[in-house]
Amino acid sequence: MRRGRRKTICAGGAFPATVGGRSKSSLAGKETPVDAALARALVEALQAEVNNGGFEQFFFNSAGDRTRETIEALSAIGAPHTASIVGRAAAKFPGGLPPEDRFARQRLLLDRVSPDSDAFSEEDAAFLEHREDLEALVSKYAG
Numbered sequence: 001m002r003r004g005r006r007k008t009i010c011a012g013g014a015f016p017a018t019v020g021g022r023s024k025s026s027l028a029g030k031e032t033p034v035d036a037a038l039a040r041a042l043v044e045a046l047q048a049e050v051n052n053g054g055f056e057q058f059f060f061n062s063a064g065d066r067t068r069e070t071i072e073a074l075s076a077i078g079a080p081h082t083a084s085i086v087g088r089a090a091a092k093f094p095g096g097l098p099p100e101d102r103f104a105r106q107r108l109l110l111d112r113v114s115p116d117s118d119a120f121s122e123e124d125a126a127f128l129e130h131r132e133d134l135e136a137l138v139s140k141y142a143g
Contacts, residue, residue: 049063056109071086
């Protein structure tokens with residue numbers, strides 16, 4: 001089985017910023033490699049959920065378990081606009097990110113974040129503009 005190339009992104013919710021030509025965490029977190037196959041899986045799950053039912057569906061289903069990693073993968077593949085959209089949607093949860101636990105996230109989603117199923121309408125519309133070709137970016141990233 002062939003493994004994808006590994007590239008470096010920052011773990012722990014800290015995102016890399018280029019300083020002097022090197023990638024450094026903006027929150028001084030540790031940099032860890034991200035597997036290209038994982039980046040592809042996260043981006044494909046995001047696209048499938050949001051294209052089918054918006055960010056409400058993404059957060060309600062298991063794809064939302066890995067929101068932070070999805071944002072990091074989008075940044076790593078060179079999709080800052082889409083990473084920003086997902087980040088804005090995630091920021092609607094208390095603490096700025098949805099819980100990784102699906103059932104805790106679902107309770108928050110239904111009770112506080114989007115009780116009327118309209119909390120993500122702006123992010124849904126922005127995502128569906130498809131300003132970045134995520135498939136091409138993932139393929140380029142994987143090499």
